[in-house]
Amino acid sequence: MxxxxxxxxxxxxxxxxxxxxxxxxxxxxxxxxxxxxxxxxxxxxxxxxxxxxxxxxxxxxxxxxxxxxxxxxxxxxxxxxxxxxxxxxxxxxxxxxxxxxxxxxxxxxxxxxxxxxxxxxxxxxxxxxxxxxxxxxxxxxxxxxxxxxxxxxxxxxxxxxxxxxxxxxxxxxxxxxxxxxxxxxxxxxxxxxxxxxxxxxxxxxxxxxxxxxxxxxxxxxxxxxxxxxxxxxxxxxxxxxxxxxxMPFVFDLIEKQRKNALLWEDFFKNLPCTKVVSKREGVNPSYWAFTILSERRDELLNSFRNQGVYASKIHLRNDLYSIFGPPSHPLRGVDEFSKRQLNLPCGWWMDENDFNRIVRDV
Structure with a gap:
């Protein structure tokens, strides 16, 4: 995995x-x-x-x-x-x-x-x-x-x-x-x-x-x-x-994550009903994970897991926890994002061979 x-x-x-x-x-x-x-x-x-x-x-x-x-x-x-x-x-x-x-x-x-x-x-x-x-x-x-x-x-x-x-x-x-x-x-x-x-x-x-x-x-x-x-x-x-x-390794590790992100972007370029989280102008992410938005989120999560890729939703929207009190007023952006977001490994430990296998199997 x-x-x-x-x-x-x-x-x-x-x-x-x-x-x-x-x-x-x-x-x-x-x-x-x-x-x-x-x-x-x-x-x-x-x-x-x-x-x-x-x-x-x-x-x-x-x-x-x-x-x-x-x-x-x-x-x-x-x-x-x-x-x-x-x-x-x-x-x-x-x-x-x-x-x-x-x-x-x-x-x-x-x-x-x-x-x-x-x-x-x-x-x-x-x-x-x-x-x-x-x-x-x-x-x-x-x-x-x-x-x-x-x-x-x-x-x-x-x-x-x-x-x-x-x-x-x-x-x-x-x-x-x-x-x-x-x-x-x-x-x-x-x-x-x-x-x-x-x-x-x-x-x-x-x-x-x-x-x-x-x-x-x-x-x-x-x-x-x-x-x-x-x-x-x-x-x-x-x-x-x-x-x-x-610290001497951090720059190169983050650069590797950015290169991995480019491979993910190419992978999802033509996948129906799926898009990559937007990058605003002037932003250069560090890619702690690679986030996609999909109408088929749960189907994709299961598919990736079955093929040995640990996809995850990572965080549950925090306003569902009782510690914070009654549910918040409607938040349309949160509603949409929380239902569609899925995160994939993008770290320094991945290489092109991993992506070739993912493309073949998933």
């Missing part, structure tokens, strides 16, 4: 792990810092940090989301994207999507803004960036921060710039096993504002300013005040080492 997701790990990554485990240098340290430097260089933004835990939840705390605040988000998202809203005590406001791209519909986002709206979470479906300029423009006019969820779209580009360097307030990543890069666990943020970046550094470390925290004797200094509520969310050095070791 060709898997839809697979864990990447460089061949030599284990060579130093044992030494590191017994070095005593397990908490946030030199390798986590190196991982952050490499992330910053790749993304093109100096304001990047790695954290443990859920980056969306961290971002909501960072912008002081409070109970009864409203956060706009698409129901066609991962639960890692939407559950933090409920966990923070805020109210989820579902917005519709463009049924051809799976991305937030700017017009519906505009209609869902109220005087209680405190954030917009912009989820990029399966590595395909959405209406970045349009959503950001609406948000800025209303003085609302935008949190982009790039969990599935690390390395994707918009107008020649990497996601995380396109003037969005906060961009969130995940470094869990099936992501590129993966650090076994953890997450990251890329920020557009220096003040918010400096706040995030303090907030991930219990509000502690490490440059002032200890005196000359190494004791905790009474002169270092803690004036911000924080979390113990620094990324450990083991994860930093694993993540850093992957």
């Amino acid at each position: 060709i898997p839809i997701f697979k864990v990447f790990m460089p061949d030599m990554v284990s060579d130093y792990i044992s030494d590191l485990l017994y070095s005593g240098k397990l908490s946030y340290g030199e390798y986590t810092k190196e991982f952050e430097r490499r992330l910053s260089s790749f993304i093109g933004n100096e304001r990047v940090l790695a954290i443990s835990g859920n980056s969306i939840l961290f971002a909501l705390k960072l912008i002081d989301i409070k109970p009864n605040d409203e956060v706009i988000v698409s129901p066609m998202s991962c639960l890692m994207t939407t559950q933090p809203i409920v966990y923070s005590g805020a109210k989820v406001v579902w917005a519709d999507i463009d049924p051809l791209t799976g991305s937030l519909d700017p017009d519906d986002v505009k209609n869902k803004i109220t005087n209680k709206t405190r954030a917009i979470i912009h989820y990029h479906w399966s590595g395909n960036p959405g209406y970045i300029d349009e959503i950001n423009s609406i948000a800025h006019k209303n003085n609302i921060p935008v949190i982009e969820d790039a969990t599935e779209s690390f390395g994707a580009e918009y107008k020649g710039k990497k996601i995380g360097n396109t003037d969005t307030d906060i961009v969130c990543y995940s470094f869990t096993p099936v992501r590129l890069p993966n650090a076994i666990d953890g997450a990251g943020l890329s920020l557009n504002c220096e003040k918010l970046y400096q706040k995030s550094i303090l907030m991930r470390d219990l509000g502690v300013n490490r440059s002032k925290f200890r005196d000359k004797m190494g004791e905790i200094s009474a002169d270092c005040d803690i004036d911000i509520v924080g979390d113990s969310a620094t990324l450990n050095n083991i994860s930093g080492y694993v993540g850093s070791s992957q």
Whole structure:
């Protein structure tokens, strides 16, 4: 079975792990810092940090989301994207999507803004960036921060710039096993504002300013005040080492996924009742998976599975879960997209021989 997701790990990554485990240098340290430097260089933004835990939840705390605040988000998202809203005590406001791209519909986002709206979470479906300029423009006019969820779209580009360097307030990543890069666990943020970046550094470390925290004797200094509520969310050095070791490979792996996407596009070019998810002008997806839209979705899913290709719907629309309260108002774009979307393996582990077999058998 060709898997839809697979864990990447460089061949030599284990060579130093044992030494590191017994070095005593397990908490946030030199390798986590190196991982952050490499992330910053790749993304093109100096304001990047790695954290443990859920980056969306961290971002909501960072912008002081409070109970009864409203956060706009698409129901066609991962639960890692939407559950933090409920966990923070805020109210989820579902917005519709463009049924051809799976991305937030700017017009519906505009209609869902109220005087209680405190954030917009912009989820990029399966590595395909959405209406970045349009959503950001609406948000800025209303003085609302935008949190982009790039969990599935690390390395994707918009107008020649990497996601995380396109003037969005906060961009969130995940470094869990099936992501590129993966650090076994953890997450990251890329920020557009220096003040918010400096706040995030303090907030991930219990509000502690490490440059002032200890005196000359190494004791905790009474002169270092803690004036911000924080979390113990620094990324450990083991994860930093694993993540850093992957960064030299990420560009080539994503380029291979883009080449695989071209093969899929050619495969589906003449298939009746099926189309490839639209790519907007200026968008260069990273193809965490390859999404198609088909009136024969379930038939195709079974056909691919029977031939050893793990096709999947990946996400169930989140507004069906009772944790979010009563069903949302009709969302025509979500209705259409959720009934037709199907995702296929497009990762670095696939090659042309796989596609030749798929063409022959499916």
